[in-house]
Amino acid sequence: MPPEAETLAAPAELYATVIVAGQDFCIDIKRVRENRRWSPTTTLPHAPHYLMGTMNLRGEVIPIIDLAALFGFARIEPTDRHVIVIIEHEEKIIGLAVEAVRRILSVTPDQIRDAPGAKRDTSTSCIRGLITTDGGVIRIISVGDVVSAMEEVL
Amino acid sequence: MAALDAIRATFFEECEDLIEALNEGLGEMAGGDHGGETVNAVFRAVHSIKGGAGSFGLNDLVGFAHTFETVLDRIRSGDLEPADELIALLQRAGDVLADLVETARDESPFDAAAVSTTSDALEAVLGEEGAVEEEFVFDAVGADFDFALPDLDDDEPGSTTYTIAFAPRRDLYATGHEPLVLIEALADLGEIAVAVDLSGLPGIDAFDWEGSYLAWEITLVSSEPEGAVREVFEFVDGLCDLEITVVRSGGSGDATGLPELPDLDDFAPDDAADLPDLSVEPSPAASAETPARENAEPAPARKDARATLRVDVDRIDRLINTVGELIINQAMITQRVREIGVPLTPEIATDLDDYKQLAREVQEGVMGLRTQPVKQLFQRMTRIARETADVAGKSAQLVIEGEETEVDKKVIEKLADPLTHMIRNSIDHGLEVPEKRREAGKPERGTVKLTACYKSGDVLIRIADDGAGLNRPRIRQIAIEKGLIPADVDLSDAEIDQLLFRPGFSTAASVTSLSGRGVGMDVVRTSIAALGGRISIASTPGEGSVFSILLPLTLAVLDGMVVRLGEETMVVPIACIEEAIRPRKDDLSRLGTGRTLFFNRGDYLPVIDLAERLGHPTRAKKLTKKTLLIIQSNGSRVALAVDGVVDKRQVVIKSLAKNYRHIAGISAATILGDGKVALIVDPDGIAEDPPSAGSMRSRTEDETRREEKKDAA
Amino acid sequence: MKAQVLAIDDSRTIRSLLAATLEEYDFEVTTAVDGVDGLEKFAETSPRVVITDINMPNLDGFGVIEGIRGGSVNKTVPIIVLSTESGADLKDRARRAGATGWIVKPFDETSLVSVLKRITGI
Structure with missing residues (x-):
């Protein structure tokens, strides 16, 4: 955990940065329940290409989304090193497969820029903002939009 | 009252049970059972709703329940004949009552027209005289006792001296009264002097422990009116010899000139139209004769003799979930132990069996907590x-x-x-x-x-x-x-x-x-x-x-056949499986393009390749190498082709839709002994035409494989 | 020690109301769901006062009064009948059966407590 944020006016929010297709993304830490190592999934019939399948999370059957495939990159070839970020959105629990989870970022709202891009395109519609850091641009993943993308595809 | 909201919730919960009892009773009456206990149970249900509703000032509900109850009371007493039309009306009234309860609970407006129509019909049954025999005052006023009695000394300044001659009869003691309490109550009104008269006491030989021998002479100086003094004795009226005399009235100095008090009976509740909600019985009739009881027949079998416990469904669900985990854990341990490949000692084997048995018993017990009779549903x-x-x-x-x-x-x-x-x-x-x-x-x-x-x-x-x-x-x-x-x-x-x-x-x-x-x-x-x-x-x-x-019986477990489909493992509900067959080549025949039929027990059954229907990537395999599950679906039989049958077992059902969504042909998921998720097949969904909603990808793959299979066969 | 009250009513709502009201006035309340239960609890708790409904399944309020008055233990306990039925004959019967007092439902806490006080002195 970083030290207390100094800015009083706009409290900092914490984001977990993750690597998807070699790029930096981040997820609001309030949405993240836990991280788990990759374990084999069970294929779901009639599923969109970015849905890797489903796995058992302590008795809950949860779908696993390949974020790389969702954002239009090549599908990941899962290995033991891949991480599943377990997120919660409106009582749904979903796993997001990523290459790695890096660090926790403290961000104040004024550091966040709007993401340009068409709403129609899942590769951009699930990004709700950009953060510029010394290391480059980090895209903020909109968990709600990821879940709706999954629900919409029938 | 702090707990009032909770009690209000209790009331509506109870109303559900009462409405159920009401409907049940009315159903029995409609079936020709007009027996005393049946009608009484119906009456009681309406009566209890009325009683509770009154406590919360739900006046519409009270008013309707009262009319309803009055009709039921007439039937109970035999004044009204429960003819078919009347019972139909009672059932409608039951519906209206249920609606009123519901709208009262939700604090939403009710169908006033329906209520008044039904209410009018009920009153018409009662006829002119009986329609509104008692006007109920249901506002919970903080009734004090002066309200019921005339305040004769309205403007009395100063104090009055009363002499009270009080001689209890034996019934006063027998009905739980205590002269001391009454005297204390008088003391609360002012200054008193008490003298006890022991002259009635017999010698010890003649003493009857339940007899009454004492009398008191009390002098009270009080600013309270005479009504308040009489009120102290209201409950014992008729159970004692009582004489209250105004000796001296402070203001006027007129000690004896008061008009005679009206008989208290004139103010008895049954005569008064505007009684307060608290009324006290001033009836003089009280004797030691054997009390009359209406229901002299033996008490009916005690329906709710068993103690019950109301438990939040969520708590049961959590328990069921945990027990489900226990079952999975048990299967996993058994499988892991087997996987080690070490021969098991008989002790371990027995312990594992015991574990399985115990886990099942716990599960069955917990499942039983969730079940309830369909009665309420049916009555609706x-x-x-x-x-x-x-x-x-x-x-x-x-x-x-x-x-x-x-x-x-x-x-x-x-x-x-x-x-x-x-x-x-x-x-x-x-x-x-x-x-x-x-x-x-x-x-x-x-x-x-x-x-x-x-x-x-x-x-x-x-x-x-x-x-x-x-x-x-x-x-x-x-x-x-x-x-x-x-x-x-x-x-x-x-x-x-x-x-x-x-x-x-x-x-x-x-x-x-x-x-x-x-x-x-x-x-x-x-x-x-x-x-x-x-x-x-x-x-x-x-x-x-x-x-x-x-x-x-339960949503939580299912007897399933665990089957293999290429790399995947799935579960087919055993309930719909007639048999599992390895097909002979002679029993398989082609129909048109790509459709295969299987000849079984004199019928040609369409063969559905499960993997293909679900869009799973599988290598084409000859049907004769597969297993056919003959299933009953929508009244017809179909043959479901799978790669092999692995096991038959009870599986814990896990929702797929909770975190994902419904999938055509799949009813739910479960977790197998290795911790992996297996999907549970919905046979009816599978037997239907392939879902048009399937993704392009799986459909093209379907077709490709269909071609491949044609070549291979 | 708190004064024990036994409240017998087949309506859960009324039982809750009675218990809540009386506990507020520092009575200790035992509740019973019908007449049979009431008599059992009466024997168990030997209360200072009994409040009972009339129309109940299994054993009605008259039965309760008779059971208590006809018994040998604590037979002169004050019994207050609590009913929505205010018909004179009903009260008459309760009186003859041996009820000490009578309260018509719906009751409010002032009247309930004041009747209790006048009958029990508590």
Whole structure:
């Protein structure tokens, strides 16, 4: 955990940065329940290409989304090193497969820029903002939009 | 009162039970049982609702309940004959009462017209005199006792001196009174001097412990009016010799000139129209004679003698979930131990078996907590039936059987809508109008039978009407018009009946104020399937139709056949599997392009490749190398091809839709011994045509594989 | 020690109301769901005062009063009948059966407590 944020006016929010297709993304830490190592999934019939399948999370059957495939990159070839970020959105629990989870970022709202891009395109519609850091641009993943993308595809 | 909200919630909870009891009793009365206890139970239900409602100032509810109760009281006392029309009215009143309870709970407006119509009808039954025999004042006023009694010393300044001669009779003690309490109460009114008269005491030999020998002479100086003094003795009026004399009135100095007090009986509650809610019995009648009791017959068997515990469903669900984990954990441990490959000692083997056994027992016990009788659900249907019959102009009776059958609470909740729909259909479209029935030589009043029973580990619910039966030519015609079937197709009766369940058979345009036969039957079937159940129809022209719903006892576990499909493992519910066969080449034949039939027990069954239907990537394999599961689906049989059968076991059902969504052909998921998720097949969904909603990818793959299979075969 | 009250009513709502009201006035309340239960609890708790409904399943309020008055233990306990039925004959019967007092439902806490006080002195 970083030290207390100094800015009083706009409290900092914490984001977990993750690597998807070699790029930096981040997820609001309030949405993240836990991280788990990759374990084999069970294929779901009639599923969109970015849905890797489903796995058992302590008795809950949860779908696993390949974020790389969702954002239009090549599908990941899962290995033991891949991480599943377990997120919660409106009582749904979903796993997001990523290459790695890096660090926790403290961000104040004024550091966040709007993401340009068409709403129609899942590769951009699930990004709700950009953060510029010394290391480059980090895209903020909109968990709600990821879940709706999954629900919409029938 | 801090706890008032909680008690209010308790009241509405209790009302649900009371409405249930009410409906049950009215049902028994409709069935010809006018016995004292039946009518009394109905009365009591309405009465308790009234009593509770009064405490919360729910005046509309109280008012209606009161009229309702008065009619029931007349029936109970034999003044009114419970004829069929009257019972029908009582049932309507029961419906109105249920509505009033519901609207009171939700604090929403109620159907004032329905209430007043029914209320008027009830009062008409009572006739002129009895209509409103008591005007209830239901505002919980902080009644004080002066209110009931005339305040004769209204403007009395200063104090009055009273002398009170008080001599209890033995009944005063026998009815739980204590002279000391009364004297203390007088002391609260002012200054008192008490003298006891012991002259009545007999010698010790003649002393009767239950006798009354003492008398008191009390002088009270009080600013309270005489009414307040008399009030102290209200409960003992008639149980003692009492003389209250005003010796000296402070203000006027007139000690004796007061007019004689009116007899307290003049102010008895039964005469007074505007009593406060607290009234005290001033009746003088009290004697030691054997008290009369109305219900002299032996008390009926105690229905609720067993102690029960109300538990939050969530807590049970959490327990069930944990037990589910226990079962999975048990399977995992067993599997892991086996995987080690070390020969097991007999002790370990026994312990593992014991563990399995215990886990199952815990599970069964916990599951039992979730089940409840279908009674309440079924009773709600009587109302649906009644309303439907009224609107549709049918004469109908709903006969209920097996209402004690217990089903998972969640199943019961989710069954309400489909069942409502089907009952409406049966009456609206199953039963003929009275004239038609007469012409057909049937009783004018149609019967719909709603039954529940256990059937080999499942629950079977049937809705059977004695109507005209399905109009198959018409159904066929509609299906052709809607483009569901080609005009020239040859269909068996069973196949025509199945058309009712096809999505698109009925459209919004054909929805009447009730519902057309077939309207939403696809929805009904989907709801039943979501509960892990199946629905089927049997119909005979002129004799009626029977809809049968087969449901699992619980939503939480399922007896499944674990099957292999390439790399994947899936579960097929055993309930629908007739047999598992390795097909011989001679029994397989081709039909048109790509369709294969399997000859079994004199029938040609369509073969459905499960992996292919689900869009799983599998290597083409000859059918003769596969296993065929013969399943019953929608009244017909199909052969489901899988790569092999692994195991037969009970699996814990896990929702797929909770975190993902519903998948065509899959009812739910489970977790196997290795911790992996396995999908549970929905046989009816699979047996249908492939879902048009499937993704392009899986469809093209389907086709590719179909080609491959053709080549391979 | 708190004064024991036994409240017998087949309505859960009324039982809750009685218990909540009386506990607020520092009585200790035992509740019973019908007459049979009431008599059992009466024997168990030997209360200072009994409040009973009339129309109940299994054993009605008259039965309760008779059971208590006809028994041998604590037979002169004050019994207050609580009923929505205010018909004179009903009260008469309760009186003859041996009820000490009578309260008509719905009751409010002032009247309930004041009747209790006048009958029991508590």
